[in-house]
Amino acid sequence: MLDFNHQPSFHERVTERIDAALQAEQADRPQRDYLGGSRLGVACERALQYEYTHTPVDLGRELSGRILKVFEVGHALEDLAIRWLRLAGFELHTQKANGGQFGFSVAGGRIRGHVDGILAGGPEGLGLTYPALWEFKTMNAKAWRETVRKGVAKAKPVYAAQVAVYQAYMEGTVPGICHNPALFTAINKDSQELHFEMIPFDGGLAQAMSDRGVRVITATAAGDLLPRMTADPAHFECTWCAWQDRCWKVG
Numbered sequence: 001m002l003d004f005n006h007q008p009s010f011h012e013r014v015t016e017r018i019d020a021a022l023q024a025e026q027a028d029r030p031q032r033d034y035l036g037g038s039r040l041g042v043a044c045e046r047a048l049q050y051e052y053t054h055t056p057v058d059l060g061r062e063l064s065g066r067i068l069k070v071f072e073v074g075h076a077l078e079d080l081a082i083r084w085l086r087l088a089g090f091e092l093h094t095q096k097a098n099g100g101q102f103g104f105s106v107a108g109g110r111i112r113g114h115v116d117g118i119l120a121g122g123p124e125g126l127g128l129t130y131p132a133l134w135e136f137k138t139m140n141a142k143a144w145r146e147t148v149r150k151g152v153a154k155a156k157p158v159y160a161a162q163v164a165v166y167q168a169y170m171e172g173t174v175p176g177i178c179h180n181p182a183l184f185t186a187i188n189k190d191s192q193e194l195h196f197e198m199i200p201f202d203g204g205l206a207q208a209m210s211d212r213g214v215r216v217i218t219a220t221a222a223g224d225l226l227p228r229m230t231a232d233p234a235h236f237e238c239t240w241c242a243w244q245d246r247c248w249k250v251g
Contacts, residue, residue, distance in 0.1 A: 015065075016065075018065060018069075019064065019065020019066065019068075019069075020065065022065045022068040022069065022072075023062075023063070023064075023065055023068065026063060026068055031054050032054075034105075034109060034110050034111060034112045035048075035052045035110060035111045035112075035213055035216060035217065036112065036113065037104070037111060037112060037113025037162065037165045037166060037169065037213075038113060038162045039051060039158075039162075040111075040161055040162070040165055040209040040210075040212055040213050041157055041158035041159070041160065041161025041162060041165075041209060042158060043157075043158075043229050043237050044228060044229035044230075044237060044238075044241070045212060045215060045216060045226040045227070045229070046225060046226045046227060046228050046229070046243075046247060047229075047241050047242075047243060047247075048212070048216055048226075049216050049219065049220055049225070049226050050242075050243045050246075050247075052216055052217075052220060053220055055243060055246070056246075057242035057243060058242060058243060058244060058245040058246060059245075061242040061243075061244075073138070073189070074137075074138040077138050077187050077189070078116065078136050078138075081136050081185055081187060081194070082094060082117065082136075084194075085134075085185075088123065089122060089123040090119060090121070090122040090123070091119065091120040091121035091122060091130075092117050092118070092119055092120075092134060093117060093118045093119075093120060094116065094117040094118075101114040101115065102114070102115045102117075102118055102170065102173070102174070103115060104166075104169040104170055104172070104173070106169060107213065107214065107217060110217050111210075111213045111217070113162075113165065113166055113169065115133060115134070115135070115166050115170060116134055116135050116136045117133075117134035117136075118131055118132070118133065118134065118170075118174060118177070119131060119132040119133075119134050119183055127198070128180070128181070128183065128198065129179075129180040129181070130176075130180060131174050131176055131177045131180065132177065132180045132181060132182055132183055133163065133166055133167050133170065133177055133182035133183070134182070134183050134185065135159070135162065135163050135166070135182060135183070135184050135185070136185045136186075136187075137156075137159060137184075137185070137186045137187075138186070138187050138189050139186050139187070139188060139189065140188075140189055140190060141188055141189075141190040141191065143155070143156075144186055144187075144188040144189075144190075144193070144195060145188075147186055147195060147197075148195050151197065152184050152197055152199060153199075153202075159184070160199065160202070160205065161205060161209045163182045163184065163199050164201065164202045164203075164205040164206040164209065165206050165209045165210065166182075167182060167201045167206065168201070168203070168206035168207075168210070178201045178203075179201065180201075181198035181199055181200045181201070182198070182199045182201075183196065183197075183198060183199075184196070184197045184198075184199050225250065228247060233248045
């Protein structure tokens with residue numbers, strides 16, 4: 001039952017102000033005019049198309065202040081991971097000599113990506129070869145444990161697809177990067193435990209994701225709506241989708 005007499009506590013009032021400020025800041029940021037390479041592994045191509053075209057999300061599915069705080073904490077933890085790896089003897093480059101992130105742009109700029117870092121060297125005896133892509137993620141304890149147990153490819157296929165795409169497209173500017181395993185790093189946000197995994201280049205996956213990107217761009221240009229990933233609106237992927245209502249209303 002709703003309590004219409006509830007008065008926000010001091011804690012709630014401060015939090016609401018922070019959340020509102022973060023949402024206002026997010027609204028002022030320019031929208032991407034390209035398909036992000038990190039998103040090509042999304043299971044549903046229609047959802048990816050909605051994302052690419054900046055289709056308005058369903059009512060109540062907007063990015064909340066809590067989620068925006070999660071994103072910012074992730075950036076802060078990435079800075080820590082960079083420091084720790086360098087302290088341990090890794091030669092990790094996160095910006096080009098003239099500034100800016102390493103990245104790629106293909107399909108006339110309609111598919112782009114920015115990599116977390118490039119490893120040019122590191123301690124001996126670890127089995128790593130260089131140059132190597134470095135990819136960083138933060139996870140809650142449950143997701144982190146699943147990734148440790150199953151590996152990135154099975155536990156987080158979107159991340160595996162991102163790594164493969166980045167390795168493929170960065171080969172032109174960083175020769176040899178697709179011949180060496182990427183170093184995937186994940187931090188457990190609850191315990192600060194780290195997971196490291198070497199991910200060999202999967203050329204088949206990279207090609208499949210590149211083809212998917214072309215399908216999204218081509219269908220959008222033609223005004224066609226791509227098919228859903230499932231015929232079941234109660235599928236768990238659909239229940240989490242920001243366009244669930246819109247998608248199932250259009251047929």
